[in-house]
Amino acid sequence: MRLVSVAVFFVTWWIASLFIGHAKLPPPPEVLQVMFAQAKTGALFVNLGATLARVAVSFTLAMTLGTAIGYWMGRHRLADRLGDPWLIILLNLPALVIIVLAYIWAGLTEAAAIAAIAINKLPTAVVTLREGTRALDPALDEMARIFDFPRGRAFRHVVLPQLAPYIAAAARSGLALIWKIVLVAEFLGRPNGVGFEIGVAFQLFDIPLLLAYSLSFAAIVFLIETVLVQPFEARLSRWRPRAA
């Protein structure tokens, strides 16, 4: 069914290009041609690689910190009260402001880009994990205490499985957010990456190049979603009884 859906997308695009005109919306073969040309020179892989590396580092950073802070805020009332105003500000601050400020304060550096992307993702991870921690079942907590579970075993086998759906939700929404933000960060201040190439294509009004990079990027996101995210979610929920 997924293949049918993808085929429908390409057919729709092709038909649309006939109506709108090749100059504004090149048909799929023209875009694929540019894609292969970029792949042949190696530029496509270098730029995709740079973007993926930024996504991987900032995602890991945001998820690790977000999970730890969210768990801490969910467990401790004082931490929650202290952290809540920061969360509200960060949640509502536009991504563009954070990226521009990071580049102004830390220069047009890799660290500034990664920090800006991670800071954009961080508050949503914190909020999701805080809610997950608040929803932890105190009855299971008591069971672990009565049966004298060591702290590590209790965290791994009692707490973490309860947080798993929240971690998965934070990861999924976080990944979606980071895919979008990373391109803006690259567009504004990096010398490579999909966002940078899209910026170049925009300045040259090179629509086939713009679409070639956009399509490659979408293909990678789709692949990661199918090969990594969905199997991970299925693994987490394999103990749940299936609906009849």
Add this chain to the structure above:
Amino acid sequence: MRLEVDISRKEYANAAGQRHEVLRHIAFALEVGEVGVIVGPSGCGKTTLLRILTGLDHDYQGRVSRPGEQRIGMVFQEPRLLPWRSVEDNIRLAAPDVDAKRLSALFEVLELSGHRSHFPGELSLGLARRVALARALAIEPDFLVLDEPLASLDEALAVRLRSQIALLLEGRSTTTLLVTHNLDDAVRLGDRLFLLSARPATIRHTLPIRAPRSARSESDVANVKNEIARLNHANG
């Protein structure tokens, strides 16, 4: 392990800040291997008492002494199994040192052998209760606490599980405390009954049951029930 309990007062504050007394002057001791049964009306504070005795609640006036090594096994009202782990894993996580032979014997007595790899979500309440019982016994507890282990089971299943519990308690040196509001369970399983009043709960009567557990007849049960009825009547 001898258990000594002397709780003078336990209160809790409701959302409006008003304090309510839950327990008042609860004092008793259980000898090693003895099975004590707490019997009382619903909502009188039995579970609060258990939380204190198992160390989950420290906010009370009085003293609870559980000398020696404290291995506590508990069967909660709801089974409290980890839904993401199999039946066997649930037991092994609580009792990592349990040997395979002993675990198999427990599974056999509790008729769980065919359910080792099942997840709790696939079990009926009766089966889940038996897994919780197996978990509590697998750690070879010094102090075993059973909080209404037969509640909300159908009569036939409750009778069968009760005889399984009786069989497992036989000849053990585990000090056991059973909480129930079912007099049949209390008389069939206990060595001594502690009859609690309504809130604030206090021990109104203590009733020893002298007949050996395995030889208790219908008439023994009826006699104890009559005695309880007489005591309740005498108290108005």
